Amino acid sequence: MNELVVAAKQTSNAPAPEGIGGKARNLLRLNKLDLNVPPFVVIPSQWFEDLCGPEQRDAQGVPIFEQIQLPVGATQQILAQFEGFKGYFAVRSSYKEEDAAGHSYAGQFKSRLFVPPAELGAAILDVWSSSLSAHVAAYQASLDLEQHFFLSVIVQEMVDAEVSGVAFSMNPLTGHRHQQVVNAVFGLGEGLVSGDLEADQYLITKGQIERKLVHKTHAYRFHAGEKGGLIKQTIDTELATAPTLSNAQLRQVVTLVEQVKVQFGRHQDIEFAFKGDTLYLLQARPVTAFHHQPDIAGHYIVWDNSNIIESYPGITAPLTFSYIIRLYEKAYRQFVALMGVSPKAIERNAEDFAHMLGFLNGRIYYNLRSWYKMISMLPGYSFNARFMEQMMGVKE
Structure with missing residues (x-):
C-alpha cells in the first residue's frame, strides 16, 4: 500500500512524487515556498487503486464504489499527521490533469468542507468516487481527454475564514x-x-x-x-x-x-x-482562459474578416454597416441571455456587444477582442473558443 504524502515533510528540493495530481503537486510546491498554506496530506491515486482488486471492479475494469472500503486504521494514520489539531478538515480532489494550463476541470469533482474527524474516512471515499461520475466522463469526452478512474485526495486543515x-x-x-x-x-x-x-x-x-x-x-x-x-x-x-x-x-x-x-x-x-x-x-x-486574448495594455484591437467576407464581399456602404452592427449587438445580447448570463453581466459588457464588428475602408471585420470577451462569459471557454476560431477561420 502506498504511503501518504505529507506536505510538512516535503522540504527538500526533490520533485513531487508521481500520481498525486496537479492540485496536490502545486500545494507541495507552494508549501516549500513558505507561503502559509494550511497543513495537509495527499493520498495518492495509487493508494486508491490498491484498494480495487478484481472483485471490486465490473467487467470493464471500472471500480464499483459501493464495494470499496478504506483499510482498518487508515483514517487514524491520516489524523496522526495533524498532531494537536482539534478542528475540521477540507477534503478535495487532485486529478492527473486537474488545474493544468489547458483545462482546469473546475467544478467537476466533489469537495467536502468542515469534515469532522469521525467522518473523514467517508468523506475521502466520497471525493475519490466523483472521478466515476457521468458528468466527468462527458467533460473528458468533450475535450478528447483520456479517462482515468483514480484521482488523489487532499486532506487539509479547514480555515474558518472571515x-x-x-x-x-x-x-x-x-x-x-x-x-x-x-x-x-x-x-x-x-x-x-x-x-x-x-x-x-x-x-x-x-x-x-x-x-x-x-x-x-x-x-x-x-x-x-x-x-x-x-x-x-x-x-x-x-x-x-x-x-x-x-x-x-x-x-x-x-x-x-x-x-x-x-x-x-x-x-x-x-x-x-x-x-x-x-x-x-x-x-x-x-489562468487558462486568456491565451487567445490580446494584451489590451497596448490598447490595440485585432480585426479579422476571414469568415465574414463571405457574407459581405467587396465594398459595403456605411448605411448597410450601421444596420448590420445593430443586428449583431441585439442578436448576441439575446444569445448570452438565453444561455443564462445575467442582465447585470450583459450590461457590464455593453460596449463589447456594441462593437462586435468594425468598418475599415469600406469593408466589414470582426472585432476579435469583443468576440473572445463574449465567449468568456459562458461556461466551457476553451471548447467554445476553439469552436469559434474554427467557424471564423482565424487560425488559418
Whole structure:
C-alpha cells in the first residue's frame, strides 16, 4: 500500500512524487515556498487503486464504489499527521490533469468542507468516487481527454475564514497582463465560487486601485448543525456597504499572487482566505482562459474578416454597416441571455456587444477582442473558443 504524502515533510528540493495530481503537486510546491498554506496530506491515486482488486471492479475494469472500503486504521494514520489539531478538515480532489494550463476541470469533482474527524474516512471515499461520475466522463469526452478512474485526495486543515476570495495575476476577461484582479466576499468562499454571492472587485493597475464594491446581503459561514457545515447568513447592516478588504489586506493579496506567478513562471489564479489578520493561501492554478486574448495594455484591437467576407464581399456602404452592427449587438445580447448570463453581466459588457464588428475602408471585420470577451462569459471557454476560431477561420 502506498504511503501518504505529507506536505510538512516535503522540504527538500526533490520533485513531487508521481500520481498525486496537479492540485496536490502545486500545494507541495507552494508549501516549500513558505507561503502559509494550511497543513495537509495527499493520498495518492495509487493508494486508491490498491484498494480495487478484481472483485471490486465490473467487467470493464471500472471500480464499483459501493464495494470499496478504506483499510482498518487508515483514517487514524491520516489524523496522526495533524498532531494537536482539534478542528475540521477540507477534503478535495487532485486529478492527473486537474488545474493544468489547458483545462482546469473546475467544478467537476466533489469537495467536502468542515469534515469532522469521525467522518473523514467517508468523506475521502466520497471525493475519490466523483472521478466515476457521468458528468466527468462527458467533460473528458468533450475535450478528447483520456479517462482515468483514480484521482488523489487532499486532506487539509479547514480555515474558518472571515474573508475569502480569488485573485488573478492578470485580467482573464480583458487580457490585460499587467492588471491584477481580486474578488472577495465576507465569510467562506463557497458563495463566490458557486456564483451565489456578488463579490467586491478590485482592479489594480500599476499600483492604482479601482474598487467596484457591491451591496452585500449574505455570507456563507460555518454552522455545525448544517449538512456540509455551511449556512447562508444575512450579514450585519454595517457590513453591507463596507469593503471586504482593507488597503493593507489588498496589498498582501496582490503581493501573494505576484509571488506565486513568479515562482510558477506563468499567470496564476489563487484562492485565499483571511482569518483575523492572517492570510492563507488555499490553492493556485494557471489562468487558462486568456491565451487567445490580446494584451489590451497596448490598447490595440485585432480585426479579422476571414469568415465574414463571405457574407459581405467587396465594398459595403456605411448605411448597410450601421444596420448590420445593430443586428449583431441585439442578436448576441439575446444569445448570452438565453444561455443564462445575467442582465447585470450583459450590461457590464455593453460596449463589447456594441462593437462586435468594425468598418475599415469600406469593408466589414470582426472585432476579435469583443468576440473572445463574449465567449468568456459562458461556461466551457476553451471548447467554445476553439469552436469559434474554427467557424471564423482565424487560425488559418
